Amino acid sequence: MTCFVGGMLGDGLAQIVSGEPFDLARNMRMASYGLLIGGPSGHVWHRFLDAAVLPHAPKSTRAVLAKLAADQLAFAPLANLALFAFIECAKGTPQHTLFVVQEKLWPTLQANWALWPLANWIAFRYLSGDMRILYANCIGVAWCMYLSLTFYSQGKFGA
Known part of the structure; x- marks a missing residue:
């Protein structure tokens, strides 16, 4: 549910900032992605990482770096493909999915890599597993706002 609310807030803020009339259908698409795919997949992914990557030393530098690499090189591209x-x-x-992927995947991954490695370093290093998704969802409001401003406002994604 926090991903659903985060999607609503992020897209809603993007619509306010852009000055566009509020589009409820667009807002619900972003929120529904969080509810149906983003939240559940993130939850399962983080649990998998905790179980699979140095479970005896989950907050060690080696574990955190391995989790970051897996997250950014495997999960991030798949999550963005799923979003599109x-x-x-x-x-x-x-x-239109293939066009959107060809047009937007690389710039989205570059933006992702500017935000999420540091955010996830903090999460993997300092937060307990049960707090990570809530933390990620808080940052996800800004991420969703970025996605909405970048794609919806330019008419290249959604609308």
Whole structure:
């Protein structure tokens, strides 16, 4: 539910900042991604990392770096692909997914790598597993706002 609320807040703030009329359908698409895919997959992924990567020393520098590498090189690209596909399918334009992926995946990953490694370093190093998703969802409001401003406001994603 926190991913759902984060998606609503992030996109809602983006719509306010952009000065566009509020688009409830767009807002619900972003929120629904968080509820149906982003939140559950993030929860499972973080639990997997905790169990699979040096579970005897989960906050060691080696464990944190391994988790960061796996997160940014495996999970981040897949999560963004899932987001693009979900939004396009929810809009009723699944045929646009490949175009959106070709156009937006690389810039989105670059922005992702500017924000999430530091955010996840803090999470993996200092937070307990049960607090990480809430923490990530708080940062995710800003991330969702960025995605909405970058894609929706330019008419290249959603709308």
